[in-house]
Amino acid sequence: MINKDQLRSKVIAALREAYDPEIPVNVYDLGLVYGIDVDDEGNVEIKMTLTAVGCPMAGLIIYRIEEEVRSRVPEAKSVKVKLVWEPMWSPERVTPEGREALRKLYGYDVVSEWIKRYKGE
Numbered sequence: 001m002i003n004k005d006q007l008r009s010k011v012i013a014a015l016r017e018a019y020d021p022e023i024p025v026n027v028y029d030l031g032l033v034y035g036i037d038v039d040d041e042g043n044v045e046i047k048m049t050l051t052a053v054g055c056p057m058a059g060l061i062i063y064r065i066e067e068e069v070r071s072r073v074p075e076a077k078s079v080k081v082k083l084v085w086e087p088m089w090s091p092e093r094v095t096p097e098g099r100e101a102l103r104k105l106y107g108y109d110v111v112s113e114w115i116k117r118y119k120g121e
Contacts, residue, residue, distance in 0.1 A: 031093025
């Protein structure tokens, strides 16, 4: 019997090893992953988005994520990434770990600055 919670946790760990080629923060902590579904047989579907519609690297990013999960979670029977655009991604989706990584990289809280600039908060 598949332990769905354990499998899901392993998928999250693998996603934390997959990166958008233009942003040195993993796709999970960037907030690009909208859902992880594991069925009774161990098939995994990852619903995710990208930072921008029309990203020329979309195919490569999806391929890398599927391969990262397959290689790190061999008990997953199949792995499929489904690209979604609703809701649209914004920096507010970045996890606290992602914010810290961005802060170390750029020297300030990128998310807070984005919120101030574009949301007036």
